[in-house]
Amino acid sequence: MTTASPSVFLLMVNGQVESAQFPEYDDLYCKYCFVYGQDWAPTAGLEEGISQITSKSQDVRQALVWNFPIDVTFKSTNPYGWPQIVLSVYGPDVFGNDVVRGYGAVHVPFSPGRHKRTIPMFVPESTSKLQKFTSWFMGRRPEYTDPKVVAQGEGREVTRVRSQGFVTLLFNVVTKDMRKLGYDTGPADTQGVSGPSLPQGFPQ
């Protein structure tokens, strides 16, 4: 790849799944994975991860701190399908069954730099009261067939969810060659030169 005319741009994301707020639950762990479009390919790092189990902090905040690292690099030719991180949090219920405590997804921030994101989490609801009871009783809560569906819109209309908790993520985003390919995501003066960005080239 020549520097003069790159054919892909790179998006490097590292950061961590910092902490979560799940007031009712304890001893949670979280899984993360990335969902991205067809024009994206991971080049380095891990696409998926599963964290340690954490317990609530004993102070007022009652935070569940994972500080679980994320580090992945993507290459792409098209911003369409920009990667999303999908988080799913699990923990034991009263009977000790591992049940899902929340799903959530967020796009990796577009602009380079440090970003903190707090994602509201949600879980699918049981279809009926009876099922809710049995699922609680049997420790088999409804779950998504694949956590990745939370990053997609397809088929979501058939599900009903309830919000539950928050997860805070920290991203450090580095992009490469985005501007060269005409995608200006960063602040205008990061390069010192106010290079003409693509949109200006088009008639308004």
Next chain:
Amino acid sequence: MNPREEKVKIITEEFIENDEDADMERQKKNSKVRRQPRKKQPPTTVPEEMVSEKSHLGNQQEPVQEEPKTYLLSMTARRGPRSLPPIPSTSRTGFAEFSMRGRMREKLQAARSKAESALLQEMPTPRPRRLRSPSKKELETEFGTEPGKKVESTQQEIDSQSHSRVKFRDSARKIKPKPQVPPGFPSAEEAYNFFTFNFDPEPEDSEKKTKASHREGTNQEEEEGEEEEPPAQGGGKETDEEELLNGDDAEDFLLGLDHMVDDFIAVRPADYESIHDRLQMEREMLFIPSRQAVPTYKKLPENVQPRFLEDEGLYTGVRPEVSRTNQNIMENRLLVQDPERRWFGDDGRILALPNPIKPFPSRPPVETQELSIKGELETMYKKAVKYVHSSQHMIRSGDPPGNFQLDIDISGLLFTHHPCFSREHVLAAKLAQLYDQYLARHQRNKAKFLTDKLQALRNAVQTGLDSEKPHQSPDTIQKTINDYKSEIRQTRKLRDAEQEKDRTLLKTIIKVWKEMKSLREFQRFTNTPLKLVLRKEKVDQKADEEAYEAEIQVEISELLEEHTEEYAQKMEEYRTSLQQWKAWRKAQKAKKKKRKQAAEEHPYDETEEPYPEEDLVKPIPPEPTDRAVIEQEVRERATQSRRRPGEPMLVPELSLAGSITPNNQCPRAEVLRREDVKKRSLYLKVLFNNKEVSRTVTRPLGADFRVHFGQIFNLQIVNWPESLALQVYETIGHSGPTLLAEVFLPIPETTVFTGRAPIEEMEFSSNQHVTLDHEGVGSGVPFSFEADGSNQLILMTSGKVSHSVAWAIGENGIPLIPPLSQQNIGFRSALKRADAISSIGTSGLTDMKKLAKWAAESKLDPNDPNNAPLMQLISVATSGESYVPDFFRLEQLQQEFNFVSDQELNRSKRFRLLLLRSQEVPEFRNYKQIPVYDREIMEKVFQDYEKRLRDRNVIETKEHIDTHRAIVAKYLQQVRESVINRFLIAKQYFLLADMIVEEEVPNISSEGSGILGLSLFKLAEQKRPLRPRRKGRKKVTAQNLSDGDIKLLVNIVRAYDIPVRKPAVSKFQQPSRSSRMFSEKHAASPSTHSPNHNADYPLGQVLVRPFVEVSFQRTVCHTTTAEGPNPSWNEELELPFRAPNGDYSTASLQSVKDVVFINIFDEVLHDVLEDDRERGSGIHTRIERHWLGCVKIPFSTIYFQARIDGTFKIDIPPVLLGYSKERNMILERGFDSVRNLSEGSYITLFITIEPQLVPGESVQEKFESQEDEKLLQASEKFQAECAFKFPNRQCLTTVIDINGKTVFITRYLKPLNPPEELLSVYPNNLQATAELVARYVSLIPFLPDTVSFAGICDLWSTSDQFLDLLAGDEEEHAVLLCNYFLSLGKKAWLVMGNAIPEGPTAYVLTWEQGHYLIWNPCSGHFYGQFDTFCPLKNVGCLIGPDNIWFNIQRYDSPLRINFDVTKPKLWKSFFSRSLPYPGLSSVQPEELIYQRSDKAAAAELQDRLEKILKEKIMDWRPRHLTRWNRYCTSTLRHFLPLLEKSQGDDVEDDHRAELLKQLGDYRFSGFPLHMPYSEVKPLIDAVYSTGVHNIDVPNVEFALAVYIHPYPKNVLSVWIYVASLIRNR
């Protein structure tokens, strides 16, 4: 008056006022404290009152500090000594600050403690009793024992202010009656007075009493007024209290304790508050706004009339909907609270916004105290971002295509008048102008053109007159001639005018030139180089004269004609008018006579009489025209406008050849002028959209008043230009530039490009007035050429700019023009003013009248600014005066938001790729990483796609060889595509189960999962039971899978009756060493030591070492090698599954056409050792594998079945050279008789997919039908009943035909004639014929519907369609076979049931003498009812031509059921007595017509196939030489037709013998394959799967023969014989 009563009252009052008279009390405090010990009891009411008072006071906005003091004082003064600590507990902050008070408190504390101790000593018993009165006790505890609570409780009471007040009043009332009870009080009072007399004077007390009594019923507020009398009151209170206390004391003394207890307990009445009182109080305290409408005058300032803006025509907006009562309430409230009436508008209504919702979100400013206004307005530095209009100033290489270029070429400037013009210049300019005009006229030469035209017209008239007779009616001819004549007249006039103009112009030129010459002579110098030369062109005088004369004559004659016509007309007119006149005269005369008679009677009438007489004058007869006169006229005119005959033609030529007199010879004024000219210079500014974008260099004005610039400006622009202008600036000397004029340039057409644009001249003029002191004539000032100053001229500065404006052309030849879409912007903005539709963006308003009607109906407020455009539109539209666009804009802003034009977008390969991908075009559906740049996208990416699009209608014969089949394949392809597209959308719908994994809710009604309780029992069940039950696997929806997720599990259990090797017997050859070698290894085998290998000798049998190879999607797995003809492998093979294009959607999976090949091979070891001597030290063997047979299972079957479990017949070629099966029977007959009933080999398999995939639900779509509605309902009912009883049994009543219509199933069954050919083979053997027919049917290629229609629906085609298509699935085969059987006279039914491996399928059942036969229509095999290896496993229903029978027996296996449909207990029939068979007509044709097969085509196909296969085999052996043994091939070719004839039976031995005879010294392994023909690819696959090509023995030779036997209707039976030969050494 009862003094006691008074006192109590006073006490109550006193507490109200105790803060007012705080000072008083403070003064008195000491004395009180001193007296404290003496007071035995505080008044019982005190605590309560205190509380209420305090709260009351607090609410009256008394200073807060007062409160504690109040407690303090009242406490200390009157509270019981027990209530020790209340004061310190009050946590008021400001409290401690008052040091004075602090001191006081200390003192009080001391006093209180003292008092308490005293009290405790004195009165131990009565006090608690007294506290018993309920409310008091409570409060006392609050105060006394729980000081911390006090604040709380007070707080509470503040909240319920009114309540406490009520209490207060109550208590006051309660106390009132009390004093009356004990009668002996006066004495006590006296006693008290006795002690206290000194302190409190009587008069004050009485005064106070009156006050108090007066105050009793009044409102609380009035208390404020009492401030004037605190001292008195304080005194009074003091007295009262003392009195009361002393009274008690006295009583105590007098009556003893008992009495006192009675007194306090008994007399207290229950708390009661009359409703009346409360209402009154509420009325005083609460404000309840009235619901009555407020009169307008109240809401407006006085003496102001309400103003209604709406009536005045101003727009007021629509008020939000608020109910009238609510508005009234609010108004009333506002009137009370806010007397300024700020909330009311001019019309006396509450102000209201039309829409209470703010249009944009806002948040109230955060008011932190530290942040000043300055802080909020703090400016932030933000770096200015330069708006680079990228390429306007710099041109970069990667210019985005959005930049356009306009080239403005300014070549020069020419003044037609300038202040510095001398007189000569003026004339010269005039001359030049005239000359230009002349040239222009000359170029056009209109006179000549008109002359020619005239000539032509004359000729036409002439010919018209001549050819009058032949055809055409005289009328039309006359008419045309008249037309011509008028035309001639017209033309002549025009020509004359033109000629005259030409002539005048010429004259003027000459005149100006003469003037100029005289001026030059006069001023004795020349300023201009102009020179006019008049060139004379000689003409032939005679000819000219003749022409001239002829012309004149013609004209004269024409004129004459005209005149005569005119004359005739006039004469006519004259005659008629004369007639009239004469008549009139007669009448007149008659009248006159009458009048004369009447004149005497009416003398005054006479005045009126002359009028009619004057009306008609006697007409004058027109004069006949005189030719001479006309000739005169014509000649005159001719001389005027035309060149005289013989006169030479004058051609003026203007040249700049003249010399200009040099400066030194000129007079001074002229020199000055010339110098002035030299001082002047000019430049032009280029204005684009009224902004200066560039300017030319400054150039001096030339002596000839021309300025040459010759500059080209490239304007890089983005938008379509709005205006383009040039400004002409002139500088004189060193002074600043003055604007001479502005020239607006037209924006060029889009077709005008640089290089092709003509230079145009734009005239400009200035209105400046310049007077000069030299020869220059100035501008805007009059001057004259004449010496006397007459004939003045005023000339303005004017000139011409020659320029050209054009669009530039880019490097790649693309014109840099803004897209046309942009061009409209200017136009649109102008349009917007008139076109309301575009400005309001209402899309559907096409019909103006409807719109107007709607507007009228919806009562749009015409004054609302929001509606203005609409209103305007409506008014315009209804008045009908304006243009209303007849188009409709769906997205009117779309154009503005288009980045580039559509064409450009389409040209972009990247965009195209993205578009195709998002459209899920199969080729691009999973295209990854679309490159960033167009240049990186290879053109070939699209090639396949484009080819497919192109080929959609082109039949390609290369693949298929056979044209008919190609057409069919194409047709099927198209049907499939359309069906798939139709249902793809339906596939987008997700079910909850697709998205969410959720436990099934335990269903009480369903028997499967049991009662809710049972499922709960499951909780208690063992985790690992001893007898585990099989649980259903979790199903996976196909959407989230990726490559490698899906595996195909093939469990090969065992096989039966595998053919075993026959020793390669030859008449000439000893058995090969290898086989001996091999048999030696298996010493246990009885055959080993047989010295003589004989085919008939059972013990001489060698074993077989079979293994199974499973190949799927070109992945190959194989089991280990087992031994013997009945091997047991029990091995699980795992094959990865890859979906096409990585698309794991259900639709895609359903259309997977791959087939699982399960091939059984025999592993043969060959010794390659050359030398026997080495045998001891090493073993050198080569493994060869010989194909024995195969089982093919389509993936779609596995996918829909989820698992395939069963024993399958191995498809073994009819001839397997070197192998045989007979011996098996001999050996094993004893114990396995059942198996021996059937021939062939079998293999037991278990195939499944891991994870289990959910097959797509077939879309339940209601198809239209032509069936009777009743029948449809009945069939639905029947199906529902059946499904209810036996949900797993297939029940079919209606099917969908190929047109998508629902058809009742029995309509498909009808006797149909099989091909005559087949019937004639075995005319007497019905069974043989039946087998032949079954074979024929099985030769029609199988094509599952599920593959072609993606499991969406099962389409049934009729038998003729099936034969035409030559492809179908089980149903079509079964229907056809059944129909054939029916026509053969058999009793036949269609069996719907489940079979392995097909799953739900259709078989054919026939009744032969005494037993039933089950036919597999796809293979042509038949089975007895009790055949264990019959693939049909369940029977759902039987379908005959006139009825349907559903299996309601307990079992559904064909082995265990009774096929006698006449028994209603076993078979539920559709048509019964209640619903008799209506006699449905069949959808099948009357008769099937068979074309005889084309033998030649078959032969051709056969050759081509052979060639293709040979090439393929060579391709598969890239590293080895492939030799073909021609001799063997021809032998095989001869053999194949025999096989076809015998259908593969009973020829093996002969064949073998023959082969051995001919190819004796070859070790031979090969077999014929038999297949129906559909395409080439399956054949190739079949050959490939046998692995014949895998032999890598160096000297191997191959033989391949193909035979195609054509059957009627182009059904082809293909035989492929493949063999490998190794020459034995």
